[in-house]
Amino acid sequence: MKILVPVKRVVDYNVKVRVKADNSGVDLANVKMALNPFCEIAVEEAVRLKEQGIASEVLVVSVGPAAAQEQLRTALALGADRAVLVETAEELGSLAVAKLLKAVVDREQPQLIVTGKQAIDSDNNQTGQMLAALCGFAQGTFASKLEIAAGKATVTREIDGGLQTVALTLPAIVTTDLRLNEPRYASLPNIMKAKKKPLDVLTPEALGVSTASSVKTLKVEAPATRSAGIKVGSVAELVEKLKNEAKVI
Structure with a gap:
């Protein structure tokens, strides 16, 4: 059984995200990038299925810039067998990504697709469901446990x-939740081996997919700064502030 795992390059979750001065998007200059945590869980689950003898091959796929090869190599170091990058400099929406993944699915014919439930940058939680609809596959979202037997998941x-x-x-398509597993760390030998594993680069044009979007980002803003909390000396003072300052009672 072949398992396909879509993965995404995102801003590292330890980094505080900054908005560009012109509010056109998120500032990615000199920012540490990483493999999306939910995608990492998906890779781990696919590798475990291979280790159990259920899967014969784990293929990881990413849609994004050439720099996304770094995250694909990370997935290869975690145990995936080969990788495919659909290279594009455009900022694509969930539907465009799902269409590109559908073209890769048609080429590779996997029996199972395991993907993270969402990416921590856009937080859309849409691509897995859209891909299931485009492929006509059954889907199980927010998975906390996955078992494969007798042609069923x-x-x-x-x-x-x-x-x-x-x-x-x-x-079928399964999207992973946090409690599905605990991803492993890539060992140094596996990181070195990952450099020699096959990584193919395709383009949307080569796949025959149009990535034109009907959605346009008008403005990106940082969340409003929250004011500091205060301590009150009594219940009466708390009620007074809730009534006259917060105006919630």
């Missing part, structure tokens, strides 16, 4: 009321 997913278990007929 059993997914335990987190919902508002607790947990829900669904059975998906392969091929």
